[in-house]
Amino acid sequence: MKEYALKGVRTYPINILPDERGFFSEALRTDWKDFLEGEQVNQINLSYSYPNIVRAWHKHLLGQIDHFLVVQGAMKICAYDQETGKMAEIVASGKKPTVVRIPGQYLHGTKTVSSEPSLLVYFVNRLYDYKNPDELRVEWNDPSIVPTEINGKTNDPRVGKPWDWFRSPNK
Numbered sequence: 001m002k003e004y005a006l007k008g009v010r011t012y013p014i015n016i017l018p019d020e021r022g023f024f025s026e027a028l029r030t031d032w033k034d035f036l037e038g039e040q041v042n043q044i045n046l047s048y049s050y051p052n053i054v055r056a057w058h059k060h061l062l063g064q065i066d067h068f069l070v071v072q073g074a075m076k077i078c079a080y081d082q083e084t085g086k087m088a089e090i091v092a093s094g095k096k097p098t099v100v101r102i103p104g105q106y107l108h109g110t111k112t113v114s115s116e117p118s119l120l121v122y123f124v125n126r127l128y129d130y131k132n133p134d135e136l137r138v139e140w141n142d143p144s145i146v147p148t149e150i151n152g153k154t155n156d157p158r159v160g161k162p163w164d165w166f167r168s169p170n171k
Contacts, residue, residue: 001035004088005152006106009079010035011090014069014097027069028099028123035101039065039125047120049075049112054165056109057138057145064104064126064134070094073118076165079106085148089169094119107138107145111165140165 002011012035017024028041049055051073057080060066068077074093079102081087090100091113102108112118126134138145143162150156150169158167 004079004090005086005149006079006081006088006103008037008065008101008103009088009090009106010101011092012099012101014099016097025097027097027121028067035099036067041067041123041125042127043124045122045124047110047122049073049110049118049120051112051115051117052166054109054111054140056111056140056165057107057142058109058135059107059138060104060126060134061136062104062126062134064124066102066104066108067123068092068100068102068110069097069121069123071097071119071121073112073114073116075118075120076111076113077102077108078110078163079103079108080145080147080163081106082145085146087147087150087163089150104134109140109165 014025070092072094077090077100079088092098145163147159
């Protein structure tokens with residue numbers, strides 16, 4: 001398990017058990033207590049995104065916690081704390097599965113970074129309420145999203161600038 005600079009954002013690597021038929025893997029277990037912090041999964045969702053598609057930003061005001069698992073393609077997953085400016089940036093891939101935990105109080109979003117579409121399975125601790133959705137939405141390119149640090153680093157050249165989903169961290 002890996003912890004990020006934003007409290008509660010963490011990743012849990014998935015163990016792949018291959019054999020001559022393919023592989024088996026456990027995607028999420030309720031006894032992963034350090035990872036889940038006692039959360040109960042109440043709904044499982046799928047999200048399919050074409051290459052370069054950004055799905056951002058939103059947060060949950062009523063305590064929803066998301067657990068993302070990319071099973072195809074690759075995605076950049078970001079969480080942003082509007083109070084501190086801290087950002088967690090995680091690239092997750094179906095080739096090396098890991099569950100990414102995002103507490104709902106952070107703005108969060110994704111971008112498909114692979115040349116193939118991405119398929120995201122995500123587990124949530126609250127049922128979606130169609131009449132009163134637990135979502136506060138912000139535009140994907142909102143200029144007020146300016147990280148003060150990314151993954152605990154303040155020397156990243158993207159720090160202090162409006163977030164650009166299309167700028168590589170390697171430029």
